[in-house]
Amino acid sequence: MIRPTVGFTMNEDKPVVITESCLAVLVASCLETPSKETGGFLIGREEENRLIYGQRMDCLRLDTAYPVQTKKSGRGYWKLGNLRAYNRIIDAIKSMGFDLVGEYHSHIDNSAELSDDDKKFIEIEYRRLESKGIEISNWVEMVLNVNEKKYERRQARNYSCSPLKNRIKIITKGVRDLYMGYSITIATYWFDRENHAFPEAKVFLP
Numbered sequence: 045m046i047r048p049t050v051g052f053t054m055n056e057d058k059p060v061v062i063t064e065s066c067l068a069v070l071v072a073s074c075l076e077t078p079s080k081e082t083g084g085f086l087i088g089r090e091e092e093n094r095l096i097y098g099q100r101m102d103c104l105r106l107d108t109a110y111p112v113q114t115k116k117s118g119r120g121y122w123k124l125g126n127l128r129a130y131n132r133i134i135d136a137i138k139s140m141g142f143d144l145v146g147e148y149h150s151h152i153d154n155s156a157e158l159s160d161d162d163k164k165f166i167e168i169e170y171r172r173l174e175s176k177g178i179e180i181s182n183w184v185e186m187v188l189n190v191n192e193k194k195y196e197r198r199q200a201r202n203y204s205c206s207p208l209k210n211r212i213k214i215i216t217k218g219v220r221d222l223y224m225g226y227s228i229t230i231a232t233y234w235f236d237r238e239n240h241a242f243p244e245a246k247v248f249l250p
């Protein structure tokens with residue numbers, strides 16, 4: 045399904061691999077409220093020497109995602125609704141020995157780029173985690189840009205994905221009704237806290 049794009053080398057930033065179970069959660073979470081932003085946490089692990097399209101490389105593997113239920117959201121924003129609830133999510137994940145590796149959120153404004161508000165939010169978030177004694181070596185922020193698609197003919201309910209430079213584009217058909225579907229572009233960004241920079245990572249599906 046996904047093929048590496050030309051020019052990908054081992055020297056590029058560490059790739060992010062989204063497992064199928066994680067992808068299912070992400071897509072369902074975004075399409076639950078396609079006209080509102082949504083978001084949550086990414087749970088995963090750094091993995092050494094994973095075979096990705098014939099090359100062994102170190103990557104960040106995303107095992108699952110947790111959609112935050114106590115969020116406040118609308119057109120163009122989502123935020124935490126309740127700090128204590130948020131802390132309980134983090135404590136629960138950590139108490140079970142899983143690694144919190146980042147966050148995801150959807151966009152409905154036709155952009156998979158991080159906004160200035162997103163960048164400020166990530167810096168605050170990271171400091172909050174540090175104040176809880178949680179150290180994260182690699183924090184990743186994923187943006188899922190959701191667009192509605194209408195078809196003139198009936199579509200079979202199906203799904204496809206294709207690479208788009210560093211990103212992945214998912215198309216779901218037959219969602220809501222057989223003349224509708226959604227396209228979702230997935231982009232991920234590392235948080236380089238020393239330089240306050242957000243370089244884009246390369247995303248893969250297994």
Ligand SMILES: [Zn+2]
Binds near residue numbers: 150151157158159
């Ligand atoms: Zn955003």
